[in-house]
Amino acid sequence: MLYSAITPPEKRSRLRAALASGELLQFPGAFNPLSARLIERKGFDGVYISGAVLSAELGLPDIGLTTLTEVAARAAQIARMTDLPVLVDADTGFGESMNVARSVQTFEDAGVAALHIEDQVNPKRCGHLDGKSVVDTGTALQRIRAAADARRDPDLVIMARTDIRAVEGLDAAIDRARQLVDAGADAIFPEAMRDLSEFAAVRAALDVPVLANMTEFGKSELFGADQLREIGVNLVIYPVSLLRIAMGAAMRALDTLRADGSLKAEVPRMQTRAELYELLDYEGYSRFDSDVFSFTLDDHINT
Structure with a gap:
């Protein structure tokens, strides 16, 4: 009744353990608290909160128009309604270093178990659209260092998303991912991989968990859980699927x-x-x- 009886620190600890298990975790995207409860009821491992979905809920395109306050408030509503760990899309951190630090602590207070911060320029674009631009390596690393330094709960998972594959190619994506890990990222989200071999290459290059984004109508083919599990992907999200089905x-x-x-x-x-x-x-x-x-x-x- 009412809200989850499991505390945010416990959810974070459970997520850490699950990521370390080597099993593939499936996080469908919730578009409201009720859908998060349904995701839990159906036996999934966690809940994803997509920035694109929150923008769409407001009738806005996914081009960086939503604010930290809007996203954190919705994340809190969703996270408190499920016993599952919640991963939230923190876009570019809603600014640069100090903004990123504030964003991390605000999302901690909202009860999420994990968040990802990307290396696009402000304002960002949907990761599967053409015409993206990414920041220089120094700025990308600075964001992740700020995020890692700002968290108060060491179990909060700081994930780095890189969009550089679409701009400079796979080798650049692997190189940046390695640097993001060195900067403090607990996991890597390589956006818009072209095929399974690219996911496999990223996975082989890193010693931290790797996320696969299985979004419909995007750059990546929709691979099945067994295919992703076989190459060692740790977490797969289906960010906009439930919203698209409902709409x-x-x-x-x-x-x-x-x-x-x-x-x-x-x-x-x-x-x-x-x-x-x-x-x-x-x-x-x-x-x-x-x-x-x-x-x-x-x-x-x-x-």
Whole structure:
């Protein structure tokens, strides 16, 4: 009932242990707290919070328009509603060194278990769009050093994302990833890899966990969990998938309503009231309510 009983430090510790296990972790992207609870209910390892999704929720493109306050507030709403560790997209850290440090501590306070900071210039672009620009190596390393120095909980996972593959090629991506690890990154997110061999090359070059981004309509082919597990990828995210599925269903339903004047044809594809109530734990709230208010005025008339 209400929020997760597992503390943020415990979630971070569990994520650290899971990453060290060598198993492949799957983190679907949540677009709200309810979807995070569904991800947990379906047995996944963690929850991802995509900057692109949070931008889209606000009706904005993913070009660096959201603020630290907006993203951290939504991250807190999602993180407190699930027992799973949450990885949040911190974009470029919402500024440079001091801004990055503040962002890290703000996300710590929001209860996330991990965050990733990228090496694009400000304002950033979606990682699977053309025309990206990355900062120089010194600036990229400075961001990660600031993030690592700013965290108060040593179990908070600081992940470095590099977008340099699309700009300078795979060798440059591997070289920068190594430098980011030396600067303090606990894990690496190599964005927009072209094929499985590129993920394998990054994995072979590093001694820290590596993340694969399986986003639809992007630069990377959609590899299966078994394929990624075989080459040693540690974590895979599906950042916008649930939002795309939900919006696709909403589009079809609205078309049906417009055409038929009723949603009767869509009812078999809807989440039922019983399924929603079970996910929300209505029974738990009812039990709590009954325990708190299980008295009558007559029992206390003389007190």
